[in-house]
Structures are given as C-alpha cells and as structure tokens.
Amino acid sequence: MKSRIRFIEDLDSISMQNPVLIQGLPGVGNVGKLGVTHMIQELKAIHFAELYSYTFPYHVLVDNNGILRLLRNEFWFAQLSKSGGEHDIILLTGDYQSQTPEGQYEIVNLILDLAEKLSVSQIYTLGGYATGSVSKNPKVFGTATNLSLIEHLKEENVEINESGGPIVGASGLLIGLGKMRGIEGACLLGETSGFMADALSAKVVLEKLIKLVKIELDLDVLEKKALKIEEVINQMKKMKRPSIRGRPDSESEEEKDDLSYIG
Amino acid sequence: MKSRIRFIEDLDSISMQNPVLIQGLPGVGNVGKLGVTHMIQELKAIHFAELYSYTFPYHVLVDNNGILRLLRNEFWFAQLSKSGGEHDIILLTGDYQSQTPEGQYEIVNLILDLAEKLSVSQIYTLGGYATGSVSKNPKVFGTATNLSLIEHLKEENVEINESGGPIVGASGLLIGLGKMRGIEGACLLGETSGFMADALSAKVVLEKLIKLVKIELDLDVLEKKALKIEEVINQMKKMKRPSIRGRPDSESEEEKDDLSYIG
Amino acid sequence: MKSRIRFIEDLDSISMQNPVLIQGLPGVGNVGKLGVTHMIQELKAIHFAELYSYTFPYHVLVDNNGILRLLRNEFWFAQLSKSGGEHDIILLTGDYQSQTPEGQYEIVNLILDLAEKLSVSQIYTLGGYATGSVSKNPKVFGTATNLSLIEHLKEENVEINESGGPIVGASGLLIGLGKMRGIEGACLLGETSGFMADALSAKVVLEKLIKLVKIELDLDVLEKKALKIEEVINQMKKMKRPSIRGRPDSESEEEKDDLSYIG
C-alpha cells in the first residue's frame, strides 16, 4: 500500500446522517477544486482526515508562513443534518491527483473504504469539461451509475454525457469503482475553456449540485470570483489585441479567438 | 495483485465441453476485437465474467444511456456442444489492453488461471498484422506453440510467421504464457493497413478460425461492415485527391499512397 | 521493499548526543552534496552506513583504482559532543536520488527509520535554488516545519520561501515526512544559477547552517573551490564573447546574459 489516510478527528466520535461524499480535485479548469473549496468555506466544514500517497509527485508545498508540508488530499465534513438538512456532507479536495494509473485506482479505493466506513450512500464528483472556448452561460454535463440518477440529473437540466466519451481521472474512477461496491454516484462536469481556473463553471456546477443534494449554499463569493476573472479576461483582451494585430479599439468576430491566448 | 476477475454467472453452474478460448482485444486494425465481438453477437454468447485492472488507463466510459462504467475486459461463453458442436467456446474481448508490461503479464496470468479452472485445452488469439497498405485479399498469418498445430494452420493455408518477428501485446503473451502451463495455442493475425478498424481483415481471420476450431458461424454482418468501410475509403480517395494534388479524375499509380491518408 | 540500509559500523556501539541529521544529495547546482561532502572532510566524519535501492538508475560506478561499486547513499557521523559541541552530527549524501516518486518516498522513510533509531530530533536538508543567473552574493532561502524554527531562520537572515513554491526532491520530502513523525526540520536552499556545480552557494548555505546548529567548521577549502570556479567563469566569458558577438573587449550590460552559456 503506497497511500494511507491519517485521521485528525476521531471517527468514532462523529455520527453522520445520510452522508453524501462530494469530491472536487485539481483538474480541467480547476472546476472541481474551486467548487469543493467554496463549499468547505461556506459550510464551515471541519477538516477530519488527510490522504498521503507515494504516488503523488515528489515535492512539498510551502504555506504563507514559510511552513513546509507534504502534498495531500483532505477530507472535511459538514453536519447539515443538525440544522435540518437531509444529508450530512463529506467534502474531498486536495493538492494533486496521483500521477500513475495504479496510484489513481489505489487512492480511489482507499477513499471508498472510508466512504463505506462512514455509510456513504451517494457520491458526487465535480470537474470541468474543456471546450476550448469561453462561454458566458456554461452548461453542466453529467453521467451517473444508474438510470434513476440519470433521470434525476435530467430533471435539473443537466446535459447527459454522450456515449463513448471517456472521463479521465479521479472524478470518473471514484464513481466507477464506487458502483462496484454498491454506492451510487454521479459526475457533474462544468463547461469550461480549459485555459484558466474557472469560477463561473464551478458556480454553475454547484447550482446543479445543491438542487440534487438539497443543500442551502450561498454562491456569492464564487460569483464575485467569476466576475473578477471576467474583468481580467476583458482587460487582457484589450491589452493583447494592439500588440498582436495593431487594432486596439475595433470589436470584431475574431474576439472569441483572442480568448484562447489567456492561459 | 492489481487486477481481478468478477463473476456475473456462477462458474459451478456451467459445465463446459472441450472449451476453446478465443481472445480478441483492441489492437492493430482492431481486427481481434471486431472478430470476437462478431462471434459474441452471432453465437448469442453469454456474458459471465469481467476483468478489472489498476493497470488499465485511469478513465471511465459512458454508455448510450449516460451510464458510466469502469474499463474492463469481458468473458463470454457459447455452449456450442449443446447443438452438436465439438467445442464449447469462451470469448474474451474488452475496452483496453494493459498499459504496462507488468500489467500485461499479470492480466494474462489471471486469464490463464480462469482458463485452467474451465479446463481449456486450446487457445486462439486474433489480431492484426500491419503492412501499411490496403489489400483486397488480406492474408492470415499464424504462429503456434507446437508443430502439430503449425501443420494444422498450414493445411488451412495460414501463412506461418517468419522467424524473429516479435508479436506485441496480449495476443502473443496469452499463447506464450499458456504454453508454460501446458495449454496449446495459436495466434492468427489478419493482414491490415493499420490505418483503420478493418472488418475485412477480421472476416478473413474468422474464416480460418472456424475451420480450425470447427465452428459454424455466419459472416454476413462482418462482410457488410467490410463493404461499407471499402465504400468510405473509395469516397475518401475521390474527395482527398483534388485538394491534395489538383487532379480529381485521373487514376494513377499514386492511388495506393493515398490510402495512407485514411486514419 | 526495494531499498535497504547496510551498516558498516555496529550501531549499538555508537552513542549519539542530541544528534542532528544533515542531508545534501545531488541536485540543483549540486549545492547540497558539495556542502555535506565538505562537512564530511572537515569534521573527519566516520562512514557508518549505506543505502542501496532498486529505484536508483541501473548503472554502477568505477573508482580511481578501477574498482566497481553500486550506486548508493552514504551515512557518516561526527561526534562533535566529545569536543564540547552541542550536537553530534549525522551526515547524508550520495551518488543519486531515486528516479521515481515511489522510490523517493520509500527511501526517505528508510532514512527516517534510521533517524528515529538514532534519536534524531532535528533535520536540516541543503539544496540549491535555481535563478538562472550568477550572483556574487547568493542568498539563502529557507522553509521549516514549525514557526519557532522559521523564527530561528529569520534571526540568521535566511529568506523565508514564498507560499506556494514547490520544493522538489529529497530535500523537501525528508523534512515533510519527518514532520509526520514528530521530527522538526528545515530546508536551506542556496541561490545558484543552476548551470554548474556551485561551491559559493554551498559555502553561504553552510555559513547559515553552522550558526543554526552551532557547529565550528572551516570553510576555506570551499571558498577556494568557489574562487576557482569564478576564475573559470571569467575565462569562459572572455573566450565566448568574440565567437558569439565579435566584440572581444567591451564590457557591457549583456554580460549577465553571457553567463547563461556556461553549462
């Protein structure tokens, strides 16, 4: 075993009501991580466990105080049932995904061991779906492990993924391996250019998620982040054009292409 | 162990008569997979087991209903002995081959464990032999683990592989590792350009196989697929030429080269 | 286990007083290895153990006598407490770092097993911080596993690493994994161009280290090495310029760029 979970809080002291696991790791547009990090902050979630793995890259991170720490994934929980919620929520995010296929499979199985111990009956994974162009109204694509959940997604106007398209990384694997253990799951992917961290895409994914799981969640902070990113994009478009084409003030149909320069 | 087999049907309830294992996985020209998939459909085979592996790529697939599932290899059987056949048939195909040498060896050994449990005495693997050009009358090349089987191949006009040529991937390994366990085997490779999924090559391989294993099998569906692909090639040849060389209607000796544009 | 430690001296016969582990392996500018090798020589340290690993590259080295040996890391100790020092010192250097993430994690854990057995309470790792240009007064950057050690670094005018910057390889991992076992640690990185083995950078790192750990250490040999390298650089600058720009005797602001040609 090249990966292990280290507990910060005593699991026996935590009693979860109908817990749902929501995963958002770094990936396309950082959509999943942005979404889950927002939930951790808004729901005042509690950090209760960490996952370490030999299959993460071999570097370490330094925080604001100059303190060094290992790369890790993090588990947080929010006992929403205490304030009348239908589900308690377990949130999973982290610095990195594993760098190897075997590491990905192993880590996802470790996560599922913990999910089973906590009696998780449903998993949602959040991620991005790269299209190469920026959309003002990003769609949310979805796939799930059974037809009733697919129907549920359709009711919330989630676009169902087309046949054959592979879903790469932990967001697909966690749902796929979870199914083998009898845990149902769905994967929600926000449309995103793929060129930048995309808070707008994270916001639209969370809008669907909170209806599906029935969570109350303020999305203002995420909306503000999205607006800020949009401003930066607009500024970059204005700055970039003259140096590239020498036409600083004309609006044109090439504008959409310009966005592809933002990386 | 990074791979495992999951049974859908209870093995004890299945009694096989002289079973032969026939493997066709994705590979050159997709010849093996096309062939075995055709057999599964025509023989109305029953899906009885699946193989999962940490050494497959870390993505998942989505089916026509939007349902997500893990990558896997699949075992099917057809009890041809019940309708007078000499052999029952076990068919093996799948989404992917392992991505690592160690995964390839491990998976093949798992398959052989199952083959031994089912008393398989003979294995055929199907694949493609890439030549880089399209042939209207593709040959079938073969190799085997003993001289009597080689003779058998020659009787059916299979071209025997030349000395020294390596056979890459699961079609060679399954036969080679099977030999170490006393299971005889042969590998049949259909000549193919290597530029596209090649139903014609799959058809000629199956024509040899059904004589070698004495199976009755209708090849019409495969033949139709092959004709359809040929049509597409012909259309592409006509479409491609003008844009490349500006000579839309002359037939020439460069025609053969054109095919290399079909990917 | 793909790595193991082989003892040359009997560990039970060695009693260490407040031992501090100092690691300097090959890496950016070879700063860490130059520094620890200098300490081994000046402190007349004793070679007491070696680490071998399947995850090192698969070649061997030949010494001055033509004698062949495996790649390895080496442990040395210097009992400075016997001559009134506050700490005994364990020094770790070697031929290579592991070539795989899993090897890196495994080896660092083996080193920590030994550190625990020897009751090491503090670890310093030495390395280089590549800037791409040669500095006459290289800075020393640092990070640590707790705030009191960070304060200690600041008192000695070590620049604290900025948030987010990853530290790659064994110098970060040893500190990060050590923290998980309750051993505090700091990583000192000398500013270096990254284009050559940098004795000056090693010297400034050791100047900080000996204040932090309170060691008496003569740095003359290292200083002479640094001067020699500087001479070579100056000669190369003079030789290189004419052939590149045809201006052999003008001093100019492009000089700094020139240094990037020294590899």
Next chain:
Amino acid sequence: MKSRIRFIEDLDSISMQNPVLIQGLPGVGNVGKLGVTHMIQELKAIHFAELYSYTFPYHVLVDNNGILRLLRNEFWFAQLSKSGGEHDIILLTGDYQSQTPEGQYEIVNLILDLAEKLSVSQIYTLGGYATGSVSKNPKVFGTATNLSLIEHLKEENVEINESGGPIVGASGLLIGLGKMRGIEGACLLGETSGFMADALSAKVVLEKLIKLVKIELDLDVLEKKALKIEEVINQMKKMKRPSIRGRPDSESEEEKDDLSYIG
C-alpha cells in the same frame, strides 16, 4: 516477485567444480551476447535453466518453425573440469535485458541466488564500450570488485576503466550486487563503434577472458563472422559515398566519418 527461474535440468544431479559464471546479454554492439553465444556453441554447453520476467517487454518471439515462445534469459553449463579444466563454466545470455531499473535489480538478484546455490566464486560479465568509430584493433576495457582481480586484468593487458565512468545495465549490476554477496567479479568491455553487432569486439573480449579463466576455446567461427562484417562495411562504404558526396573512388580523411552511416 515479477521474475522467476524455471529449471530444465535437475540441479541436484549436476555437481559443479569451481564454477565461474559468464554473462553476455544484448547490449552495446551486442558484444556480450555474441561472445557468450559463441562459447555455448564451441563448448557444447547444456541448457539447464531459463529466467522469465514480467519486466521484459510484452512481446513474444517466433522461431524458424513458426513456433512462438516467451522472451527469456538462458542458463547453460559446460563441465570443463571433466576434461581437465580448472573451472566448470556457467553461461548466461538471453533475448533482452529488463526494461526497468527495478526489473534489472530484481533479475540480477535472482541470478545471484542461483549463482550462490551453484557455489559460483567468480563472475565475468562481457559487454561493449561504444566509441562511435570503428577500430581495426579494438581494446578491451575492464573493471573489477577488488585490487587483486584488477592486477590480474592488467597482466593480460586489459585497460582499466577510468574513474567515474558509469557502466550501464546488467553487466555492471551483476558484478556490483555480486560483490555485496562476497562473490568477486570483473566486467570486460570490448571497444566497439556501437553502430552494429560487432563480432571482432566479441573476439578480442573472449581472447582476454580465456586467459583470465584458463579456458581452451576455438575463436575461428567468431573471426570469420568478424571478417564477413568487415567486408559488408567495406562494401557499404563504397556504395554510400557516391550518393552522398558524388566522389565514388577517392580515399580521403572523411572516410572515418562515413562509418557512422552504418546502422
């Protein structure tokens, strides 16, 4: 364990007198494999064991009869002591070396397990030393695990390898890991261009080896192979020049460069 040895002959029935292990695997100029294969033929050695490994490439080979087999390394022995020789000889060659560092280390340790079981006290590994140009009088370079063996090499006019030069692959590792188990060893490397299988280099290596180990061995067949290769080179030099420079019959100082075209 991803590798294993399969015995063809019963080891208990073989009593070896002062056995020496001689290894020559595929590598630079194929020098080692050519040399050991020649010894197997001339000494009428007996094939007694085979090594298989998951870390070999995942393909299989086909022999002259069309029979398929797994990649392997092979052990052969020649009981020279029966005809008055000082040593019995164990010969090791094969199709491939492992493709991974861990595989290399694991396989070499398996070989050493067998060597210990057979009471091997000395190991010689044969290989090539690539220089990039063809020499009519290739030198033999050597390294060993102790000074008395180095002296022995010098007496036979083997050039001792210079300090620092790495020796890559199984020929270095077997000697290096053997030393850890108290088995002395030497590595003999024949100077070779590295552009082709080099029978002349294999011959000069064997000339040294048979003096060092005191074996009688006819080198005629190898000499003839070397002459044949030389002829081919000469023909290629004549053929190549016109098409490249248009000067078919002048002998010039560029001739040496020409050889680099032989691949």
